[in-house]
Amino acid sequence: MITVVDARKNYGDFAALDNVTLDIPAGSLTALLGPSGSGKSTLLRSIAGLEQLDGGRIVIGGRDVTGVAPQKRGIGFVFQHYAAFKHMTVRDNVAFGLTIRKRPKAEIARKVDDLLEIVGLDGFQHRYPAQLSGGQRQRMALARALAVDPEVLLLDEPFGALDAKVRADLRQWLRRLHDEVHVTTVLVTHDQEEALDVADRIAVLNKGRIEQVGDPVTLYDRPANDFVMSFLGSVARLGGQLVRPHDIALDRSRERAEALDARVGGSPGVVEAVVERVVRLGFEVRIDLRTDSGVRFAAQVTRAEADALGLADGETVYARATTGPDAAELHPALAI
Amino acid sequence: MTTTTASVRRDDTSTTEVASLPPRPDPSRRRPQLGRPLGVGLVGLWLSVLVLLPLAALTVTSLGDGVGGFWDAVTAPVALASLRVTVLVAALVAVVNAVMGTLIAWVLVRDEFPGKRIVNALIDLPFALPTIVASIVLLSLYGPNSPIHVHLNATQPGLWVALAFVTLPFVVRSVQPVLIEADREVEEAAASLGASNWTTFRRVVLPTLAPALISGTGLAFARAIGEYGSVVLIGGNIPRKTQVASQYIQQQIEIDRPLNAAAVSVALLAIAFVTLFVLRVFAGRSQRREEDAQ
Numbered sequence: 001m002i003t004v005v006d007a008r009k010n011y012g013d014f015a016a017l018d019n020v021t022l023d024i025p026a027g028s029l030t031a032l033l034g035p036s037g038s039g040k041s042t043l044l045r046s047i048a049g050l051e052q053l054d055g056g057r058i059v060i061g062g063r064d065v066t067g068v069a070p071q072k073r074g075i076g077f078v079f080q081h082y083a084a085f086k087h088m089t090v091r092d093n094v095a096f097g098l099t100i101r102k103r104p105k106a107e108i109a110r111k112v113d114d115l116l117e118i119v120g121l122d123g124f125q126h127r128y129p130a131q132l133s134g135g136q137r138q139r140m141a142l143a144r145a146l147a148v149d150p151e152v153l154l155l156d157e158p159f160g161a162l163d164a165k166v167r168a169d170l171r172q173w174l175r176r177l178h179d180e181v182h183v184t185t186v187l188v189t190h191d192q193e194e195a196l197d198v199a200d201r202i203a204v205l206n207k208g209r210i211e212q213v214g215d216p217v218t219l220y221d222r223p224a225n226d227f228v229m230s231f232l233g234s235v236a237r238l239g240g241q242l243v244r245p246h247d248i249a250l251d252r253s254r255e256r257a258e259a260l261d262a263r264v265g266g267s268p269g270v271v272e273a274v275v276e277r278v279v280r281l282g283f284e285v286r287i288d289l290r291t292d293s294g295v296r297f298a299a300q301v302t303r304a305e306a307d308a309l310g311l312a313d314g315e316t317v318y319a320r321a322t323t324g325p326d327a328a329e330l331h332p333a334l335a336i
Numbered sequence: 337m338t339t340t341t342a343s344v345r346r347d348d349t350s351t352t353e354v355a356s357l358p359p360r361p362d363p364s365r366r367r368p369q370l371g372r373p374l375g376v377g378l379v380g381l382w383l384s385v386l387v388l389l390p391l392a393a394l395t396v397t398s399l400g401d402g403v404g405g406f407w408d409a410v411t412a413p414v415a416l417a418s419l420r421v422t423v424l425v426a427a428l429v430a431v432v433n434a435v436m437g438t439l440i441a442w443v444l445v446r447d448e449f450p451g452k453r454i455v456n457a458l459i460d461l462p463f464a465l466p467t468i469v470a471s472i473v474l475l476s477l478y479g480p481n482s483p484i485h486v487h488l489n490a491t492q493p494g495l496w497v498a499l500a501f502v503t504l505p506f507v508v509r510s511v512q513p514v515l516i517e518a519d520r521e522v523e524e525a526a527a528s529l530g531a532s533n534w535t536t537f538r539r540v541v542l543p544t545l546a547p548a549l550i551s552g553t554g555l556a557f558a559r560a561i562g563e564y565g566s567v568v569l570i571g572g573n574i575p576r577k578t579q580v581a582s583q584y585i586q587q588q589i590e591i592d593r594p595l596n597a598a599a600v601s602v603a604l605l606a607i608a609f610v611t612l613f614v615l616r617v618f619a620g621r622s623q624r625r626e627e628d629a630q
Contacts, residue, residue, distance in 0.1 A: 097529035
């Protein structure tokens with residue numbers, strides 16, 4: 001369990017962390033999500049002791065580590081650009097933390113072999129990092145961090161330098177690994193999809209502050225404010241309100257649209273729009289729309305819905321929000 | 337004599353051979369055919385005129401009295417003593433340079449202090465200065481009229497100071513760019529794994545610096561064994577004590593013993609060459625490990 005209390009950190013006039021307080025439960029996989037400059041990496045590095053806080057406290061597993069050097073915090077850290085020891089083999093990289101602790105050779109060998117098997121790098125013991133792919137290097141870095149049995153595992157944009165396919169694979173793999181190893185893990189990312197996919201808790205940061213903390217479903221369905229809503233998933237502005245594109249229904253008939261809309265409390269009403277473009281993205285179809293006053297937004301419908309509507313460019317449709325009254329009540333952004 | 341002329345001729349023929357070689361299937365074939373043999377030929381010619389032929393001529397001169405004469409010239413007690421003094425002091429200079437040069441480079445790259453840019457510019461000064469000026473500078477501070485009462489004139493420590501002064505930039509300037517490029521996250525990774533600062537330096541930073549450190553130290557050593565100007569005043573030129581090989585050579589020329597001079601020159605040459613060659617192999621090996629298969 002990690003507790004951060006009133007953490008403050010300034011770089012000159014810039015407040016990287018502005019009184020951040022956060023609890024990270026033991027055994028969880030928590031994502032720190034935010035745009036660049038939001039303070040998420042600073043927070044992670046402060047937990048690791050790689051940055052010194054200007055104020056506040058950090059407690060790991062009941063021990064106040066605020067003034068403790070990174071060497072003695074019981075952490076494992078994984079960097080975006082791997083930070084591999086280039087002059088050492090994969091085996092020596094993973095063994096590093098154990099070797100400097102002067103553990104018996106046999107114990108080190110056993111542990112390293114186990115870890116390399118877990119991360120799927122058995123057979124690569126004698127390679128150098130330069131002979132590995134990016135994904136393999138990051139898995140090696142993970143094994144290296146896990147070798148010292150850290151109390152918490154800290155990952156700073158671990159998949160940021162990898163291409164999309166490898167990133168998606170490693171994400172799944174990390175999730176499975178966490179289910180096996182159960183070490184408290186904190187992951188920094190700017191990719192909302194990654195956070196939603198892998199984490200069981202997400203803390204959204206913006207301008208050095210925490211906007212909202214919760215599980216992915218809560219954050220997606222009940223965002224505390226417009227920032228969280230627009231940062232987690234895409235949004236469209238419909239009649240002055242933020243709505244998820246997949247919560248927009250389209251009708252060719254104004255009467256029908258208005259009749260259906262009347263059932264939804266606090267909705268933004270029916271908006272007339274012209275179809276600018278219909279984009280088929282596999283299963284889903286994105287329809288780019290424009291209102292009379294020139295406001296552009298997009299609706300997301302299923303293929304079947306799109307086929308039923310049979311929309312073509314330049315046609316007029318009537319858009320409405322489908323979010324129900326209870327959702328509107330729970331979601332302040334829609335309840336305006 | 338025969339061996340050297342043969343080696344020179346072999347070098348000549350190999351250059352012309354390259355020029356007339358039939359095109360081989362090789363990845364660089366797409367480039368214009370003319371450029372490569374011409375370039376290699378030009379480099380061969382240039383190196384022959386400037387380096388290989390003079391060195392060969394020197395070697396030939398040194399063997400004027402046969403191999404026995406060469407051996408006698410090099411193993412003459414005073415000659416041998418001068419070589420011993422030269423190599424020992426130069427080695428000590430190189431070792432201290434390796435440590436201090438790395439430290440200076442580290443401070444210049446990692447620490448912020450007022451006047452850093454001036455200090456950075458100052459590093460090259462001993463090298464840029466005419467070496468005889470270096471000698472006068474040191475003599476005025478550590479000479480017979482030393483204002484601080486440190487008298488190093490005509491002592492081996494005096495030699496050492498002069499050589500250390502002149503070779504100061506070598507290690508600093510070869511290590512500095514590597515440190516600037518070094519990935520700080522690697523050090524943070526080591527720290528997060530529990531490594532103390534010293535362990536991190538020894539196990540993670542130093543291996544990265546090794547190729548640059550080795551080559552800088554090698555250059556400092558090579559420069560030190562050949563140094564003349566900076567030791568000429570402060571060294572004192574006392575045979576068997578502070579006379580270095582270059583001064584012995586000068587002395588032999590002056591008393592009209594060109595064979596002795598040439599023989600000791602060839603010995604110096606061999607020492608410098610072997611040193612640089614061995615270091616290059618070492619540096620190359622540690623670098624290859626990292627860059628293999630990239």
